[in-house]
Amino acid sequence: EPASGSDAASLRTKAVRDGDDWVITGTKSWITHGGIADFYTVLARTGQEGARGITAFLVPGDAAGLNAAEPEKKMGMKGSPTAQLHFDGVRVADDRRVGDEGQGFAIALSALDSGRLGIAACAIGLAQAALDEAVAYATGRRQFGRPIADFQGLRFLLADMATRIEAGRALYLAAARLRDAGHPFSQQAAMAKLFCTDAAMQVTIDAVQVLGGYGYTADFPAERYMREAKVLQIVEGTNQIQRMVIARHLAGPETR
Numbered sequence: 180e181p182a183s184g185s186d187a188a189s190l191r192t193k194a195v196r197d198g199d200d201w202v203i204t205g206t207k208s209w210i211t212h213g214g215i216a217d218f219y220t221v222l223a224r225t226g227q228e229g230a231r232g233i234t235a236f237l238v239p240g241d242a243a244g245l246n247a248a249e250p251e252k253k254m255g256m257k258g259s260p261t262a263q264l265h266f267d268g269v270r271v272a273d274d275r276r277v278g279d280e281g282q283g284f285a286i287a288l289s290a291l292d293s294g295r296l297g298i299a300a301c302a303i304g305l306a307q308a309a310l311d312e313a314v315a316y317a318t319g320r321r322q323f324g325r326p327i328a329d330f331q332g333l334r335f336l337l338a339d340m341a342t343r344i345e346a347g348r349a350l351y352l353a354a355a356r357l358r359d360a361g362h363p364f365s366q367q368a369a370m371a372k373l374f375c376t377d378a379a380m381q382v383t384i385d386a387v388q389v390l391g392g393y394g395y396t397a398d399f400p401a402e403r404y405m406r407e408a409k410v411l412q413i414v415e416g417t418n419q420i421q422r423m424v425i426a427r428h429l430a431g432p433e434t435r
């Protein structure tokens with residue numbers, strides 16, 4: 180929501196019971212596929228302040244009173260529109276409620292754990308593409324009478340890029356294996372999201388560097404990979420929030 184991002188439990192969109200229906204009013208920001216999705220999973224306040232007063236609903240995209248703003252003009256992720264949604268007395272039947280009243284936030288958090296693994300995997304795929312591009316360019320481009328891949332300054336850069344990618348891949352696969360085995364994996368998912376997206380940012384920046392001036396142009400995909408990496412450090416909980424999640428597993432909740 181406009182005033183509730185990382186602090187998602189402070190959301191203000193309201194759902195009020197009216198007979199067998201719920202009436203939803205409020206504004207949601209940054210909604211992936213906003214304006215084109217067939218359904219939205221909507222978290223709305225149905226009770227007290229904080230996480231326990233939130234309920235989840237599945238709202239059809241064509242519901243009366245639901246309108247999308249123009250898509251945001253973003254740095255990347257241009258294939259996936261992102262828009263604000265306005266709920267102006269949107270009426271949904273009670274059978275559109277997902278889970279019990281007051282369970283919405285817990286449901287959202289458990290979905291985020293799996294989502295974080297997906298983001299980690301995206302990040303490593305993106306970084307791998309950037310590394311492949313950098314290696315292909317470095318072995319073809321010649322300066323000082325030799326391929327630039329001959330220069331130790333670039334060889335070490337490529338080696339560090341590849342190492343970050345392999346470490347990230349191992350981390351998210353380890354977290355995914357815990358999930359598949361039915362074990363707790365929230366801390367490991369946060370670690371994987373944090374490490375893999377930071378790795379993708381560094382690797383894509385380095386790929387642009389390997390391509391030199393050409394890396395800075397849209398003639399090569401390296402600059403796009405760099406722009407796409409940035410959003411992965413922000414979505415599904417920013418990387419600052421991942422550190423908070425990991426620290427809570429280590430040291431318990433903050434004392435105030």
Ligand SMILES: Cc1cc2nc3c(=O)[nH]c(=O)nc-3n(C[C@H](O)[C@H](O)[C@H](O)COP(=O)(O)OP(=O)(O)OC[C@H]3O[C@@H](n4cnc5c(N)ncnc54)[C@H](O)[C@@H]3O)c2cc1C
Pocket residue numbers: 183184185186208209210211212253256261410413414415416417418419420423
């Ligand atoms: C392209 C895109 C698509 C998205 N799609 C969706 C979607 O489909 N559904 C959805 O619900 N959301 C979606 N989001 C929203 C996304 O989850 C939020 O942008 C993100 O959680 C951060 O919230 P915010 O932007 O309000 O930043 P804020 O919460 O205002 O944070 C601003 C800065 O402060 C830092 N910060 C905040 N609190 C703390 C803290 N306690 N300690 C340290 N640092 C802190 C943050 O890390 C960040 O650096 C999308 C965002 C983008 C950019």
